[in-house]
Amino acid sequence: xxxxxLALQSLRNRxxxxxxxxxxxxxxxxxLLGVEKVRTGARQSFxxxxxxxxxxxxxxxxxxxxxxxxxxxxxxATNNITWKSLEDIAKHPDVAWVVPLSLGDSHHGFRVxxxxxxxxxxxxxxxxxxxxxxxxxxxxxxxxxxxxxDVAEALGYKVGDPIIVAHGTGxxxxxxxxDKPFRVSGILEKTGTPIDRTxxxxxxxxxxxxxxxxxxxxxxxxxxxxxxxxxxxxxxKAITAALIGLKSKLATFRLQxxxxxxxxxxxxxxxxxxxxxxxxxxxxxxxxxxxxxSAMVVATALLGMVTMILTTLNERRxxxxxxxxxxxxxxxxxxxxxxxxxxxTLAGVILGAILLYAVLAVLQPYVDxxxxxxxxxxxxxxxxWITLGAIVLAxxxxxxxxxxxxxxxxLADGMMVRT
Amino acid sequence: MAQTSPRxxxxxxxxxxxxxxxxxxxxxFRWPGPRSFSxxxxxxxxxxxxxxxxxxxxxxxKSTFLSLLCGIxxxxxxxxxxxxxxxxxxxxxxxxxxxxEHFGIIFQMFNLLPYxxxxxxxxxxxxxxxxxxxxxxxxxxxxxxxxxxxxxxGLETEDLHGMSTASLSVxxxxxxxxxxxxxxxxxxxxxxxxxxxxxxxxxxxxxxxxFTEAAAAGTSVxxxxxxxxxxxxxxxxxxxxxxxxxxRSAAA
Numbered sequence: 001x002x003x004x005x006l007a008l009q010s011l012r013n014r015x016x017x018x019x020x021x022x023x024x025x026x027x028x029x030x031x032l033l034g035v036e037k038v039r040t041g042a043r044q045s046f047x048x049x050x051x052x053x054x055x056x057x058x059x060x061x062x063x064x065x066x067x068x069x070x071x072x073x074x075x076x077a078t079n080n081i082t083w084k085s086l087e088d089i090a091k092h093p094d095v096a097w098v099v100p101l102s103l104g105d106s107h108h109g110f111r112v113x114x115x116x117x118x119x120x121x122x123x124x125x126x127x128x129x130x131x132x133x134x135x136x137x138x139x140x141x142x143x144x145x146x147x148x149x150d151v152a153e154a155l156g157y158k159v160g161d162p163i164i165v166a167h168g169t170g171x172x173x174x175x176x177x178x179d180k181p182f183r184v185s186g187i188l189e190k191t192g193t194p195i196d197r198t199x200x201x202x203x204x205x206x207x208x209x210x211x212x213x214x215x216x217x218x219x220x221x222x223x224x225x226x227x228x229x230x231x232x233x234x235x236x237k238a239i240t241a242a243l244i245g246l247k248s249k250l251a252t253f254r255l256q257x258x259x260x261x262x263x264x265x266x267x268x269x270x271x272x273x274x275x276x277x278x279x280x281x282x283x284x285x286x287x288x289x290x291x292x293x294s295a296m297v298v299a300t301a302l303l304g305m306v307t308m309i310l311t312t313l314n315e316r317r318x319x320x321x322x323x324x325x326x327x328x329x330x331x332x333x334x335x336x337x338x339x340x341x342x343x344x345t346l347a348g349v350i351l352g353a354i355l356l357y358a359v360l361a362v363l364q365p366y367v368d369x370x371x372x373x374x375x376x377x378x379x380x381x382x383x384x385w386i387t388l389g390a391i392v393l394a395x396x397x398x399x400x401x402x403x404x405x406x407x408x409x410x411l412a413d414g415m416m417v418r419t
Numbered sequence: 420m421a422q423t424s425p426r427x428x429x430x431x432x433x434x435x436x437x438x439x440x441x442x443x444x445x446x447x448f449r450w451p452g453p454r455s456f457s458x459x460x461x462x463x464x465x466x467x468x469x470x471x472x473x474x475x476x477x478x479x480x481k482s483t484f485l486s487l488l489c490g491i492x493x494x495x496x497x498x499x500x501x502x503x504x505x506x507x508x509x510x511x512x513x514x515x516x517x518x519x520e521h522f523g524i525i526f527q528m529f530n531l532l533p534y535x536x537x538x539x540x541x542x543x544x545x546x547x548x549x550x551x552x553x554x555x556x557x558x559x560x561x562x563x564x565x566x567x568x569x570x571x572x573g574l575e576t577e578d579l580h581g582m583s584t585a586s587l588s589v590x591x592x593x594x595x596x597x598x599x600x601x602x603x604x605x606x607x608x609x610x611x612x613x614x615x616x617x618x619x620x621x622x623x624x625x626x627x628x629x630f631t632e633a634a635a636a637g638t639s640v641x642x643x644x645x646x647x648x649x650x651x652x653x654x655x656x657x658x659x660x661x662x663x664x665x666x667r668s669a670a671a
Contacts, residue, residue, distance in 0.1 A: 010534050326524070
């Protein structure tokens with residue numbers, strides 16, 4: 001056991017350079033694991049956002065785009081679908097339920113979603129969980145709004161507070177629906193999905209706030225008061241998209257084709273899970289690039305370690321001569337240096353993992369709030385253990401480079417003490 | 420090629436006999452590669468317990484001679500016996516182990532590892548030599564034996580606890596190195612100018628202490644130095660150039 005003991009003592013003797021090397025490896029390992037965590041976290045977040053919906057229908061467009069704007073509130077719809085088309089689809093014998101979605105307005109940067117009460121009945125996330133209310137109840141009045149957990153937390157809203165919806169989806173809007181204020185009727189439980197950052201109102205409310213608008217701007221001299229609007233017919237003429245639940249999964253493809261070939265209007269129907277797969281294929285290259293970059297950072301850190309060991313090698317020739325004189329074989333010297341490299345890498349990997357979990361613990365709530373990305377603080381996965389083990393092995397192998405040089409030097413030097 | 424000019428040395432002839440603890444006969448060695456430095460030893464014999472001083476200027480092949488003697492390198496030809504074993508025939512690893520068990524080595528300077536405690540440094544050879552470790556622990560713990568040696572060599576052992584080797588004076592470092600060479604009573608101590616960095620009084624004191632301990636353990640001492648004045652401490656003084664003939668070929 002002399003080699004590990006000597007290696008430890010030698011590293012302790014060079015505590016500063018050794019700690020800096022360990023730190024460099026630790027940061028690189030943290031980056032590598034962090035990228036992996038964000039990657040799996042993002043995938044999980046996306047996969048958890050929608051569940052139990054068989055088809056999503058929208059205006060004809062790319063499937064990924066439809067999925068992104070209808071479910072993830074990313075990007076905008078290029079076109080609407082008419083209420084008439086949705087009624088046709090809803091009448092189809094295979095269809096169990098239909099939840100219309102109407103997007104396009106916002107409140108302090110949070111998207112406003114117009115929908116029906118069926119949304120709270122049928123929308124499911126994370127393995128079939130239903131949305132539940134933390135406080136209050138669904139909208140039962142035209143100007144009621146149900147807000148997600150993040151909206152409530154970020155803006156400090158309680159049930160009963162008034163809110164004014166802005167036209168458009170930017171966080172700063174110059175055109176507001178200030179003549180028709182809403183009241184918070186309910187606050188949803190945190191879901192870890194885009195629902196948390198959504199303001200839900202009824203479809204009729206979306207119609208009501210736009211009743212005196214044309215071409216996206218309020219018509220001067222044609223204002224309709226909030227009281228008057230209640231007396232008007234608020235049946236929507238168009239919606240952005242709709243979620244569809246089927247009576248039998250077997251009908252999924254049949255209905256999808258039917259909708260895609262709907263003669264009255266160009267529509268697109270997508271199967272959420274399959275489209276999500278398409279999305280992963282699309283972002284897979286970027287993910288790979290990110291992983292490659294972080295792997296390069298680890299390689300750089302290991303290279304730094306090898307450089308550190310190599311540069312100290314010359315001043316350590318004296319030490320090697322001493323070891324040879326007391327009977328150490330050149331192989332022992334090789335083992336000593338390789339063990340030092342292995343120990344440095346092991347320490348770096350352990351510290352990197354600890355740092356990652358510390359950073360996760362601190363940043364998790366912020367990332368969740370700001371990006372809707374839920375990063376799970378879970379023990380390393382099998383894949384991550386393998387990665388960590390591979391890094392330690394790589395460090396040990398990289399250490400063989402200076403170790404072999406030391407081996408050759410100690411063979412050539414013999415007992416001559418170089419100073 | 421090594422220049423061979425056999426010469427019988429008076430001292431070597433006197434010392435040769437069945438009890439020779441070191442026997443080098445017709446040994447030749449050449450460093451590989453462009454160094455092309457070669458050494459030929461006709462006959463060099465050291466009886467057990469003898470103290471031999473080899474004097475010679477630098478460049479006389481001192482390092483190569485000591486490397487051969489301690490088994491760091493093996494001779495190209497000839498006979499090299501230590502304690503009756505033909506170490507030239509041993510594998511490299513076996514020769515390293517042989518050195519650990521039977522040799523104590525003291526360098527001119529920088530004898531100690533910059534890490535580990537003073538005691539760790541004294542105990543270092545025992546990690547490579549099981550029998551020597553056993554011998555060192557015969558009268559108690561090996562740590563106690565290390566302290567006893569350090570004490571006998573004139574180091575205030577009470578002050579040594581927790582001290583790093585870097586904080587020792589050169590004289591103190593040489594005593595720690597002597598304790599390391601002596602621990603576990605190896606049969607042969609090889610010293611390479613161990614006193615050259617000490618002043619004259621300290622040289623004498625150091626050698627007296629070393630020889631007292633070596634005599635108590637029955638250990639032979641082979642020392643190389645450029646200072647012939649140290650000869651009075653030894654049983655025998657030889658000039659290195661009379662023992663080993665060096666040849667330096669033109670750089671390749």
